[in-house]
Amino acid sequence: MDKHTLYIKNLQLSYGRKTILDQIDFKLKTGDIHGLLGLNGAGKSSLMQSLSGSNKKADYHAFVDEHSVDLTQQHLQHVAYLPQDPFVIKGVKVTDVVQFWYPDHENQDKILYEPMLHSMHHKKVGILSMGERRFLEFLLVFYLPHPFLMLDEPFSGLAPLQIQRVQELIKEKGSQKGILISDHYYKNILQITSHNWMLRHGKLSLIKTDEVDKVYRKK
Ligand SMILES: Nc1ncnc2c1ncn2[C@@H]1O[C@H](COP(=O)(O)OP(=O)(O)OP(=O)(O)O)[C@@H](O)[C@H]1O
Known part of the structure; x- marks a missing residue:
């Protein structure tokens, strides 16, 4: 299967006078599974909505394989998005x-x-049940043909066996898609990701697995 790269340059998002995402550059390749971590209100959902083209207020340049793309044109099927809120x-x-x-x-x-x-x-x-519905919604988005996938809290409300199954599917598909996952159950994320990003004060930086606990405990 061909490899693809999603590259976002200089992503800026403000709500009123409040800056949520500040000059963010981000790259994701198919085959990569990256985690997106951050405290409540850090802007994780806003970032995923921006990367999937569903946040119209975000300003950025997007490229797929070095070709400039408009992610808001969702019929072009670059980035699929599992939102945090129920949608079925x-x-x-x-x-x-x-x-x-x-x-x-x-x-x-x-x-x-x-x-x-x-x-x-x-x-x-x-x-x-909440978990059954979330599992269905995950599957609906997961099998879309888009090469990139944003998963906003996919483990929310799932039972342990469902969490395990979602992790298995993500790992199996990880070789074909570029996946970004955010979840407050960050231990479920760290078990399956190769890189993890921390979103703080509008900025995105890579974080080592052993530093994640410290950030959440400081809360
Ligand atoms: N449509 C909107 N209008 C105004 N402010 C918004 C809007 N959407 C989000 N915000 C604000 O932007 C900030 C980031 O919200 P966001 O939902 O992206 O954070 P998050 O990291 O996903 O939070 P959580 O982990 O609690 O889900 C919050 O302060 C939120 O109140």
């Missing part, structure tokens, strides 16, 4: 949601035959 409508059945997202049988089967989702096909999304 409650009143529809799991099978219908999956068929809507994936018209092809191959991808439908990958999701519907996922062992931890198998017994839920005919349930409406609204009666799934």
